[in-house]
Amino acid sequence: MEGKNPIQVADRLFQALELLADQGPLGLMELSTALKLNKSTAHRIVSSLQYMGYVKQNSDNAKYELTFKIVDLSSKVMRKVDVVNIVRPYLRRLMELSGETVHFVERDGTDAVYIDKVECYRNSVQMVSRIGSRIPLYRSGVGKAMAAAMNLEEVEELWNNSEIVRVTPYTITNYDELLHELGEIRQRGYALDNEENEPGVRCVAAALDQAGGGVKYAFSISAPVNRMDNDRVRELAGYVLDTKEQMSREFR
Template sequence: MTDTKNPIQVSERIFHTIECLAQNGAMGLQELSTALDLNKSTVHRILNSLICMDYVRQDPETAKYSLSFKICGLSNQILSQNSMIDIARPFIKELSANSGETVHLVQLDGINATYIDKVEASQNSVRMISMVGKSIPLYCSGVGKAILADMPDAKIESIWKQSFIQQLTEHTVTRFVDFMNLIEETRRSGYALDNEENEIGVRCIAVSLKGYNGKSTYAISISAPKDRMSDARILLLREMILKTKHQIESNVY
């Protein structure tokens, strides 16, 4: 059969199965077969292989398949090798405590930014849709604009052209010329804003962080409901986040 002769195709199908289960949770064989557009016998072989390797388990009562915590173990091992998390952690905890809001740490990942750490607000908390390991496009996020602002214009345009630009909210900027105006404003002010461009009701202020290579491959943000993020308060938070940026980068070098 084709999937036993082409190792690349087999790998692709295995990872698509893992991604499908990660996105949807527990699924039955027929559900997976339909979602993956593969026949049930092929999906069954893939699932059996993943079960043998402890990446998937099957509920004996519902017969549905779901990912095991072994996947979480892999992600934790990857994150544990990122020294920026260890360096930044005490400072973003302090920033969250002082601001009373949720603070994120992200890393550049191609045309996206990936959340690698998060400190939830300790009080007045509104839970954000963000989670460690989740990616967010650069073009519609404060952290993304903060990172992009440190890049040459040609590089920004290249990333823009590779991105799937879509109107996520009524505030999402979808014209490149308008986006570059925001980048210029970020460069002038030293921080970036997300004005409900990715999630309605949430505003963010963000700054880039330089890694060991001297390039801005990280960023931190303060996120809060828009009723707690007036322009006047953003000016107060600006001082906090710029101070945190200086503290973190001083410990990197």
């Protein structure tokens, strides 16, 4: 939903929650400055969150920090995402085959949301992604895999509603270039993220086929570029396509 939040206090409460989640413990003046609120208003906001159990104040430094109640809340949400329980065995097998980290995402508007991640701890370089974080469809392997299953009108709507930002030298910021890329994805069956969202990281991705049309889920193998040359991409693409066929049967 776009536009101004009709309940201003709710807007401020969640801004404070998101700020503490992003920055970690903060003092009242730090909160006031970051939220662009006067000190008394910021104090009322954080006191409300404290009353509800989402925030606590450290007695040693007087800084405010999130409690584990927010973690419990997110865990309850994730436990209801049955699709994760369905695909997890396939993701784990893909991780074991590839020796790399595997992600599973769900589309939410113009973004993909990470709803599962199977890390390969054999590698010293770990992916910075986390469950619950978002990534724009237009500049991600998983996103382009899902966009390739859309018709032209849907792709145009996706592009027009996305904030197009060149975050790396390789980010696609031209609509015609995106259309060309989607055409290639349709031909080969899988998508690539060639350092388009994060420098030094490449991904091989595919979307799941679902009964009734429409694409809601996708998955990827991610690795640093030094472990993802073109020969390695072709090898991993084989694993991805096999896994796509196996998992898609669960959704038909």
